[in-house]
Amino acid sequence: MTIDLYTTTDDNRVVNKTLTAVSSNITVRPTESLDLLAPVFYVDTDDDYLAANYLYCSTFDRYYYINDIKLETGRRMSLHCSLDVLYTYRNYLSGVTATVIRSESLGRPSTIPDKRLPVDPQRYELKSVKFSKTFPQDINKPSYVLIT
Amino acid sequence: MSIDTNILPSQGTWNGITYSRRIKALIDDSESGYISIVDGIKRRYNGNCYATYAGGEGRVNSSFEHITFNSNILTSTPALENRPVNISLVLSDVAGQSGYDNGNYRATVPNKLNDDSYICPVLSFRPDNICLAVRALVAHPAQDMESESLFISDVAFANIVNDTPYEGIMENGISDDEQYILVGWYVKPYVGTATSRSYTERLGIMTESVPASYAAWTNAEAFYNVYAPNNQYNIGLSQSSYYWTGDYATINYSYRAPAVRYLGDGDYVFDGNYGAASQTGYTFANGDVSRNSWDIIADSKLAYKWARWSDYPVIFPYITGDEVLRNVAAFGLFFALTETAAATETIGTGTLSDSIYLGIMDERGYTYGEYVQGSACRTEPQSSWTDAVADAEAAGYAPLDPAGQLPEPPDPTHYDKENATVLPATGFISGNDLYAINIGELQGILAAVSLEAAGLASQLESVQKFLTNNPIDVIKGTVYYPFDVTDYITTELTKTEIVLGNVSTGVDGYKITNRVAVVDMGSTVYYPPDGLDDFRSYEPYSSAELYLPYCGSVKITPSDYIGHTINVKYLIDIESGSCLALIYRDALAIDSIAGQIGVQIPITGVQSASLAAAQEQANRNSINSKVAAAAAVVGVGAAVFTAGSSLALTAAAVGGTAAISAAASRAMGADYALEHQSIPYKSVGSAGAATGTANEQCVRLVIHRPVMLPNADLAAFAKVNGFACCITGQLSAFSGFTQVSSAELDDIPCTAGERAAILSAMQAGIIL
Numbered sequence: 001m002t003i004d005l006y007t008t009t010d011d012n013r014v015v016n017k018t019l020t021a022v023s024s025n026i027t028v029r030p031t032e033s034l035d036l037l038a039p040v041f042y043v044d045t046d047d048d049y050l051a052a053n054y055l056y057c058s059t060f061d062r063y064y065y066i067n068d069i070k071l072e073t074g075r076r077m078s079l080h081c082s083l084d085v086l087y088t089y090r091n092y093l094s095g096v097t098a099t100v101i102r103s104e105s106l107g108r109p110s111t112i113p114d115k116r117l118p119v120d121p122q123r124y125e126l127k128s129v130k131f132s133k134t135f136p137q138d139i140n141k142p143s144y145v146l147i148t
Numbered sequence: 149m150s151i152d153t154n155i156l157p158s159q160g161t162w163n164g165i166t167y168s169r170r171i172k173a174l175i176d177d178s179e180s181g182y183i184s185i186v187d188g189i190k191r192r193y194n195g196n197c198y199a200t201y202a203g204g205e206g207r208v209n210s211s212f213e214h215i216t217f218n219s220n221i222l223t224s225t226p227a228l229e230n231r232p233v234n235i236s237l238v239l240s241d242v243a244g245q246s247g248y249d250n251g252n253y254r255a256t257v258p259n260k261l262n263d264d265s266y267i268c269p270v271l272s273f274r275p276d277n278i279c280l281a282v283r284a285l286v287a288h289p290a291q292d293m294e295s296e297s298l299f300i301s302d303v304a305f306a307n308i309v310n311d312t313p314y315e316g317i318m319e320n321g322i323s324d325d326e327q328y329i330l331v332g333w334y335v336k337p338y339v340g341t342a343t344s345r346s347y348t349e350r351l352g353i354m355t356e357s358v359p360a361s362y363a364a365w366t367n368a369e370a371f372y373n374v375y376a377p378n379n380q381y382n383i384g385l386s387q388s389s390y391y392w393t394g395d396y397a398t399i400n401y402s403y404r405a406p407a408v409r410y411l412g413d414g415d416y417v418f419d420g421n422y423g424a425a426s427q428t429g430y431t432f433a434n435g436d437v438s439r440n441s442w443d444i445i446a447d448s449k450l451a452y453k454w455a456r457w458s459d460y461p462v463i464f465p466y467i468t469g470d471e472v473l474r475n476v477a478a479f480g481l482f483f484a485l486t487e488t489a490a491a492t493e494t495i496g497t498g499t500l501s502d503s504i505y506l507g508i509m510d511e512r513g514y515t516y517g518e519y520v521q522g523s524a525c526r527t528e529p530q531s532s533w534t535d536a537v538a539d540a541e542a543a544g545y546a547p548l549d550p551a552g553q554l555p556e557p558p559d560p561t562h563y564d565k566e567n568a569t570v571l572p573a574t575g576f577i578s579g580n581d582l583y584a585i586n587i588g589e590l591q592g593i594l595a596a597v598s599l600e601a602a603g604l605a606s607q608l609e610s611v612q613k614f615l616t617n618n619p620i621d622v623i624k625g626t627v628y629y630p631f632d633v634t635d636y637i638t639t640e641l642t643k644t645e646i647v648l649g650n651v652s653t654g655v656d657g658y659k660i661t662n663r664v665a666v667v668d669m670g671s672t673v674y675y676p677p678d679g680l681d682d683f684r685s686y687e688p689y690s691s692a693e694l695y696l697p698y699c700g701s702v703k704i705t706p707s708d709y710i711g712h713t714i715n716v717k718y719l720i721d722i723e724s725g726s727c728l729a730l731i732y733r734d735a736l737a738i739d740s741i742a743g744q745i746g747v748q749i750p751i752t753g754v755q756s757a758s759l760a761a762a763q764e765q766a767n768r769n770s771i772n773s774k775v776a777a778a779a780a781v782v783g784v785g786a787a788v789f790t791a792g793s794s795l796a797l798t799a800a801a802v803g804g805t806a807a808i809s810a811a812a813s814r815a816m817g818a819d820y821a822l823e824h825q826s827i828p829y830k831s832v833g834s835a836g837a838a839t840g841t842a843n844e845q846c847v848r849l850v851i852h853r854p855v856m857l858p859n860a861d862l863a864a865f866a867k868v869n870g871f872a873c874c875i876t877g878q879l880s881a882f883s884g885f886t887q888v889s890s891a892e893l894d895d896i897p898c899t900a901g902e903r904a905a906i907l908s909a910m911q912a913g914i915i916l
Contacts, residue, residue: 013885014915037901085905086914089896094880098891098910102870104884109682110863114872118860119684122544124852131716131847133670135630135697142584142634142658144749145722146593147624148648 001028001059002042003079005066006053012065015086015093022052036060041079042072049077054084063087272280275530276342276496279504280483282476283336330630336487342496347487357361475520477507480530496531500525580624582722583646583657584633593646594751596653619648620751627725627746630697630841634658636665636720663723669696669847671715671732674706676853683872684854685710695848696729698840701745709733716847720745870913879916887913 006020016026026049039057039102046094052067057062072078086093137143201686338345476483482495482504489503506525509520566674585593611902634641643656674692676685686707693703696716704714715732725746731739805891879886888910893903 010916013909013913016916036899039906070233078150083902083905085898085902086909089898089902089906092896093906093914093916094878095895096879096891096893097877098164098879098888099876100873100879100882100886101889102885102887103873103875103882104866104870104886105882106871106873107866109684109871110873111681111683111686112872112874113683113689116865116872117684118857118865118867119689119854120857123855125854125855127676127851129672129849129851131670131672131849133668134846135667136632137630137841137845138632139587139628141632142589143629143632144585144587144590145627145629145633145660145746146583146585146590146646146657147626147723148581148583148622148646 001030001057002026003028003043003058004056005049006054007052007057008054012084013086015090017052017054017084017087023048028057032062036062037083039081041081042076043072043076043079045077047081052079055079055081061088108135273483273600275506275533277339277345278481279338279345279490279493279495280476280481280618281336281338281347281487281490282473282483282485283487294331323717336490338487338490342490342498343494345491347491355445473505473519477505480507480508480509482525483519495525495531496527499523507533580723582663583644584637584641584660585646585655585657589655589657592650592655593653596651596655619651622648623751626749627722627749628749628838628841629722629725629746630722630845632666633660633665633722637662660722663721665718665720665722667718667720669716669729670720671713672849673713674709674711674849675709675852676851677705681710690851690853692851695844695850696733696741696743697843697845698727698745699729699741699848701850702729702731702739702741704731704739714849718745722746743840745840747841883916885913886916887911 002025005026006019007022008017008019009019020094023046026043028043031042034040039060041055041057050069054063055066056063063084065084067082068080069081070078071147336347338347340346346542467604484490484493484503484505486503488499493501493504495504495506500523502522504525505519505521506528508520508528509530520528539646637658637660641658641660644659646653646655646657676690687705690706691703692702692706692709694714694716695701698738712733715734717737718727719730720727725744725748727743727745729741729743730737731741867885869888879888891907892909896906898906
């Protein structure tokens with residue numbers, strides 16, 4: 001089993017993360033069962049590994065966040081990880097059909113009420129539009145009606 | 149390319165091309181084109197007629213359209229004002245003269261274009277022989293937002309049509325420095341067969357834009373509250389107004405009418421006769437448009453101003469791609485968004501691609517701006533019309549060029565039977581007589597009655613004229629209206645002398661035979677402030693109200709009107725002065741408010757009959773008293789002479805003197821009463837509230853809309869929050885922060901735990 005170590009500065013919510021390789025093909029010898037979702041990988045100690053915060057496990061074919069690194073006995077390090085389902089399945093996500101309730105790509109507020117929007121609760125703008133016609137008020141025209 | 153000889157009903161020939169009866173009549177000058185009056189509006193048919201209307205009397209989607217005719221090219225701006233626009237295709241009957249020039253020629257011939265008349269749009273071509281190519285006029289504002297240029301851009305147009313403009317500036321797919329604003333459109337007619345067509349200049353698309361005459365212009369001037377110099381009236385279809393020539397890479401620009409600049413504060417200035425007063429092309433230099441017809445108005449939206457041929461400004465905000473399509477759909481013809489498609493794509497009943505559109509017509513041949521696309525066009529009846537006349541008639545449509553009398557054009561308010569409020573055309577009248585008069589005539593009536601009362605020549609005349617009737621009693625009331633009543637009474641008005649009882653006043657008034665007047669107060673399109681159609685523009689965030697003269701203010705629900713035309717009509721009971729303001733969303737009245745527009749005017753007059761009767765009685769009293777006094781003197785004398793006693797004489801003398809004095813006193817009192825007979829006045833009516841006359845006399849829409857917090861950064865907000873929506877679709881259509889409520893994850897080859905983790909992440913929000 002091998003893993004590749006990376007660093008990424010992207011938010012965990014980002015699907016298509018930008019990864020910078022730290023080291024690759026690092027041999028891992030599991031000494032106990034590995035959890036698919038939150039595995040702990042034991043590797044030989046290398047100071048360079050401390051820069052990594054992300055890894056790829058070829059056996060699982062999955063990407064993981066490195067949540068914690070511990071120096072263990074016997075010149076070993078343990079990498080405590082959690083699965084990044086977003087990057088792992090990034091190629092599938094674009095085809096997922098979903099009901100989106102918030103989206104940045106709208107570009108502007110929609111007609112759906114949005115309580116998060118920073119609307120000023122006190123101030124209003126006022127728009128006034130005059131219609132095109134007016135009552136002319138010309139008493140020299142037949143403007144009086146005599147009722148008999 | 150010559151026009152296919154098969155496409156016109158054969159009523160005559162022109163350069164080997166047959167044309168319709170109507171064209172023949174126009175060529176022969178045997179018909180003025182004036183047809184009928186409906187609702188007081190003259191309607192006139194022109195052009196080569198038959199089968200399809202264009203524009204349905206100018207109404208598209210309940211809005212009147214405003215269209216210019218530019219060198220065989222139609223340019224339109226949507227929903228400007230409630231002004232009719234009239235479209236027809238005209239076939240030039242002068243060899244070598246384009247349809248455009250010919251149309252203008254016709255428009256300047258007096259008997260072709262009557263005052264206040266306009267042309268009902270008609271087309272005579274079988275629908276599968278003509279396809280309109282839609283071109284868009286696009287503005288490209290400079291970065292400083294102070295200068296613009298206009299050009300034809302298929303790319304920009306396609307972007308605009310396919311997306312929804314945002315504040316007039318497209319954002320999707322166009323970088324900041326490539327922002328476009330769609331400011332107008334035009335069509336080029338491609339004529340030929342169902343499979344191959346060519347653009348022809350001989351087929352002109354002519355529009356008539358009122359005012360078509362000096363009188364109409366002056367009305368329009370008042371209508372728009374626009375000042376125009378007295379010496380600047382270019383009336384009718386002046387081809388010197390504006391038109392585009394060339395291939396649009398370089399826009400040649402020619403105009404004679406002065407440009408009008410909108411200053412943003414409600415004022416206009418005329419830049420004078422800028423440019424040449426000839427038809428020679430004027431090269432459109434950078435900045436010309438900015439200087440003469442563009443400006444940035446106060447609220448930062450772009451407005452576009454044409455001086456046009458009658459010098460009034462046409463101001464409109466951006467238009468949307470859909471509005472363009474709806475405008476063109478109003479022709480009821482096939483159309484395409486590219487000239488290539490208009491020339492080569494199959495139309496009619498063949499296999500139709502999605503690049504072909506067709507305007508939907510109702511059974512009366514009217515269009516509303518609805519359209520279908522691609523194969524759906526084949527379900528519309530005109531797709532299969534190969535003989536425009538026979539097929540249209542067979543389909544139950546009313547052709548505009550029948551052999552006999554032309555059909556009555558429909559009332560524009562009837563254009564959508566299901567969604568239009570139709571006011572009854574018949575009038576109502578009570579048993580009273582109503583006369584429309586001006587202030588001078590009113591004073592004349594009262595003066596006439598007073599003169600009659602004061603100048604009674606004889607008791608006989610008094611009896612004849614007054615004892616049987618008090619003129620002032622005949623008057624039941626007088627009501628003042630802030631408008632010329634005769635302008636809004638649709639039934640025929642005749643001047644009739646006003647007779648009060650038996651007294652002829654010598655004053656003529658318009659006798660009103662319809663008690664209810666309808667006054668159209670104009671319209672506006674409800675655009676939220678800044679044009680932003682988001683939740684903040686709706687309740688409970690926004691509120692809106694209409695100020696309605698003489699009715700007060702009424703709150704309206706923004707969601708009822710956003711994106712629609714608000715039109716206000718007053719139904720006025722001329723007799724009582726009460727009114728009901730109908731508030732229309734497009735053609736359908738959905739709100740109303742009652743008010744009092746007529747101001748009751750109290751009238752005080754001499755109650756002449758009473759005066760005459762009192763005078764008569766006083767006369768009788770005077771006569772009787774004098775007779776009695778004389779009798780008293782005679783009686784006293786007799787008593788003296790018969791008594792023979794000095795004492796008695798003295799006493800009788802004293803008593804007789806007293807009796808004579810009393811009788812004389814009564815006689816004098818009767819004279820005094822006769823001479824000092826008080827005039828019995830009578831007041832009719834009471835003073836009605838006139839405060840409404842001092843308030844604003846036009847309808848006003850006021851919109852309150854919340855603003856963002858100071859320093860709010862929407863872009864930053866969107867990055868971490870996104871904007872609320874409810875859209876179901878593939879995530880590939882979204883970008884940036886995206887939050888979902890539910891998702892279909894079946895196709896992902898993952899474990900159940902992973903699937904749950906994916907859904908959880910999506911529900912918390914991911915960044916695509």
